Structures are given as structure tokens and as C-alpha cells.
Amino acid sequence: MSRYYITTAIDYSNGDPHLGHAFEKIGADAIARYRRLCGDEVHFVIGMDENSQTILEPAAEAGLQPQDWVDRLAVVFEDAWKSLAISHDDFIRTTEPRHVKAVVELVERTKRAGHIYEGTYEGYYCERCETFKQEKDLVDGRCPEHPDREISWTKEDNYFFRLSAFRDALLEHIERHPEFVQPEIRRNEIRNVLKEGLQDVSVSRPQREWGIRFPGDEQHAVYVWYDALINYLSAVGFPDDRHGEWWPASLHVIGKGITRHHCIIWPAMLMAAGVELPTTVWAHGYIHWGGRKLSKSAGATVTLESATERYGPDPLRYYLLREVPWDGDADFTWQRFDDVYNAELANDLGNLANRTLAMIHKYRGAQVPTAEETALDRRAGDVLATYREAMDGYLLHQGISAAMELARAANGFIEEQAPWKLAKDDSAGAQLDTVLGSLARALGRLAVLLSPFMPGKCSELWKALGREDGLPGLASFADLDLTGSAVDRQAVLFPKIES
Numbered sequence: 001m002s003r004y005y006i007t008t009a010i011d012y013s014n015g016d017p018h019l020g021h022a023f024e025k026i027g028a029d030a031i032a033r034y035r036r037l038c039g040d041e042v043h044f045v046i047g048m049d050e051n052s053q054t055i056l057e058p059a060a061e062a063g064l065q066p067q068d069w070v071d072r073l074a075v076v077f078e079d080a081w082k083s084l085a086i087s088h089d090d091f092i093r094t095t096e097p098r099h100v101k102a103v104v105e106l107v108e109r110t111k112r113a114g115h116i117y118e119g120t121y122e123g124y125y126c127e128r129c130e131t132f133k134q135e136k137d138l139v140d141g142r143c144p145e146h147p148d149r150e151i152s153w154t155k156e157d158n159y160f161f162r163l164s165a166f167r168d169a170l171l172e173h174i175e176r177h178p179e180f181v182q183p184e185i186r187r188n189e190i191r192n193v194l195k196e197g198l199q200d201v202s203v204s205r206p207q208r209e210w211g212i213r214f215p216g217d218e219q220h221a222v223y224v225w226y227d228a229l230i231n232y233l234s235a236v237g238f239p240d241d242r243h244g245e246w247w248p249a250s251l252h253v254i255g256k257g258i259t260r261h262h263c264i265i266w267p268a269m270l271m272a273a274g275v276e277l278p279t280t281v282w283a284h285g286y287i288h289w290g291g292r293k294l295s296k297s298a299g300a301t302v303t304l305e306s307a308t309e310r311y312g313p314d315p316l317r318y319y320l321l322r323e324v325p326w327d328g329d330a331d332f333t334w335q336r337f338d339d340v341y342n343a344e345l346a347n348d349l350g351n352l353a354n355r356t357l358a359m360i361h362k363y364r365g366a367q368v369p370t371a372e373e374t375a376l377d378r379r380a381g382d383v384l385a386t387y388r389e390a391m392d393g394y395l396l397h398q399g400i401s402a403a404m405e406l407a408r409a410a411n412g413f414i415e416e417q418a419p420w421k422l423a424k425d426d427s428a429g430a431q432l433d434t435v436l437g438s439l440a441r442a443l444g445r446l447a448v449l450l451s452p453f454m455p456g457k458c459s460e461l462w463k464a465l466g467r468e469d470g471l472p473g474l475a476s477f478a479d480l481d482l483t484g485s486a487v488d489r490q491a492v493l494f495p496k497i498e499s
Ligand SMILES: [Zn+2]
Pocket: 126, 127, 128, 129, 130, 143, 144, 145, 146
């Protein structure tokens, strides 16, 4: 059994969760659930980035102390993730003492290694990103992530991290480990940034009352980006030895807007402090709404609540991961959501389940008959291979397509075998057994393959197939046997919705 530590970026505590936040959690959750299906021992961590200066304004507007504000939002976020069936094992918050301890230790190790020095920063600073920007990063003189905000020119005393010293080591690491930055398009971008050369980065901000005190200088707070990245280590107990149970991380899931922090600054911070690097950083794309990146400002038109309430959490999970390629961008539209729900969930999958369960009920007294291996079983084996290849490569949308091929093949098998005709032929009893038994197996396998995407619906399906136990892992996929199970024909997984 291998160990698999997976994280998402932690969320800023300055507003409510939206679909963009949800997309990342859902995708990472599907990966975590897939690894569990593979038999891995998984540790899945999500959390909150609470030391940002950007929380002070909304906290004051709400009439709350900063700590009360972040405490309240942490509950709102975690509740949202629970309602979407996110199966995280830990929820790290950067105001927790365990995190502060890890940050202090990492800064001190880096200082001792001679990679932190005092200096003065002068340049552009985006208040929303809380990031210094270079002239070339700006679009029309503004931050590309926050085009509605003016960008300010700042001059202040800072502690600096000697990032420039790690350029060659980073380039070498990326060359030697193609899996380190993925997908490929992001790897190429990072390689190009490294080839241009790196500037040292500020790791403290002076005169900030909110944030972690900079070790050795009470007048400074640790720069929020530097502090936030360390959550991946603090969540597994760094600097205690027990962090080695999970570290190095197998996968950091992040959005493509923060690749430089995760693929350049973070590994350099780890190198500087003598800590092992994570295996892979995966940068997903964005959900667009009306052609623009879905964000807090666009959140008013499509809220997380409205999208979840449309058909429930599982269809939303399915739609997002099927529609937005995990390595790219796509539009969210209500029309597409309705179309995908009706065509794939209500028709392809829901109908298959309804028809199969009803026929087993009608022709075999609700008991799954003994069945020989059929072409449909052999097809399932091919589907599994395609599915695994997609999922191992983090191409979740392709994993869904592969699984749904099995649903379509099973529907084709019903048409071809016409069980209703076999039922009228007294000499075709054994053949009818085989057809119905093989269809039940296909449904059981679909429940397994789709469970990373729709955990709730897939356990309902498994129960409707008469099974009380939990869903099996991929190791028993080939031998999956439902003979003798008593099916429940009342189960309607995806009721058809007339618009
Ligand atoms: Zn910005």
C-alpha cells in the first residue's frame, strides 16, 4: 500500500466560497477518492489562509475582531465543503498554533542557512494578491488577476529571501522531474520564467498588526504568501518528526494563477531549509462565466448554493469535472448543466439503472442471476484500463468519459440482447440469466468507477444492487460478483427534469 498526501490551495478568508473554490476542492476530492479506490492510504488536506491583510476591511465592516471574522468564515467554508461531500482528513487554518510553529521553524532554518537578509523593496504591489508585481506582469498598468483595482507603488524595508540563488537548482529539478510541474503547458511556462532569471523576494512586511510575527523582529509580520505556503508542512506536523509520515506531498492541486508561488518560490523555500520537495504540483484552469474567470465579483450571477441546489451535490460535481477539463478552462452555463444532466445522468446512466433493476425484478424475482462472462464484461476491462490511464495522469474529464463509455456499452447491450424477447422464450432462460447478471455487474462497476465523482449517488446505486457493504476497490473490479443480491427496483437515481 502506498501513501498519498494531497492538498489544495488554502482559501483567503475575505469572502464567501464560490464555484471557483468548489471546483478545486471537487477535483482534488475526486483524485483523493480515486487513490483510495486504488488501495492507497490517503491524507487529504484543505484549509484557510487567514493571515492576509485583506481580511481586515471586511472584518471591520462586519463589526468583528479579525480573529472572530476568520473563525466565522472557516465554519462557512468547511460547511460548504461538507455539503459537497469533500472527503478531507484535515482542515488547516494558518492562525492555528501548529502552523505558526512550523512557519517560525522554517524561517529560522532559512536564516541559519544564510538565505534571508534585510533590504528595501521599491515597486508595484497588488493589495488583493498581496504580491509584488514587476512592470512586465501588468496588463494595461494593472494586475491581470485584479483588473478592476489600481495598483500601488510601494517602498519599504523588508526581509528578503535569496530566491535568485536557487534558479539553477530549480531548473535542474524541473528538467530531471517532468512530473514536478504539470500539465505540460505550465511546466513550459515555469521553465521560461526560470530561464529569464529570478529576483529575490520579500518575506516580511513592516508594521502589520495582523499576521505571524517575523522571528527575531517583532516589527515585521511574515509575508502572507510565504506563511501560507508552509501550511502544507504544518498540516502534517512539521517540524516534528511525524511529518515524515506524509511528507513529501504527492500532489499539490492549485489554480494556474499561482504557479510561480508553488513551482518556484515554494520549492526554493524547501531547498533553502533542507526539506524534501513535493512530487507534483498540478495547476488546473478556471471556470468561466460569460467568457470571464469566475470570481468573487462574478459570484452574484451563479452562486455555489444555486448550482448545488439545481440537482444536488453529485450532479454538480459530475458536471464541473466533465465540462471543465482538469488541465484547461471552460464556461459554466445553466443550459449546458441541464443538457449534461438530462443526456448523461438521467438518460445514459439513470435509465440504464432503472431498466436493469426493473428487469431483474420482473424476470428474476429481484435476485441477480448467475451469469457467464459476456462481451460487456470484456468491454469493462478495456474501460478500466482507459480510466486508470486518465486518472493516473490527472485527466479527470477523460476518466469520466471512459466510465461513461461503459454505461453506453451497457445500453447498447440491452438493445442488442433484447431481454424482453428472451423472457418470452422458454428455451432462453440461461441466456436471460447471463444478460441480466452481466448488466448488474456493469452497474456495479459503474458505481465503482464513478464514485470519485459522485460518491453519494454511487453508494445509492450499490445499495440498490442489494449490497450492504461499502463499494469495492479497483483490485476487485474484474471479479466483481453480484450473484444472489436482492435488487431494489424503486431506486431512481437521477429523476428526469422537464425544463
Ligand atoms: Zn492582483
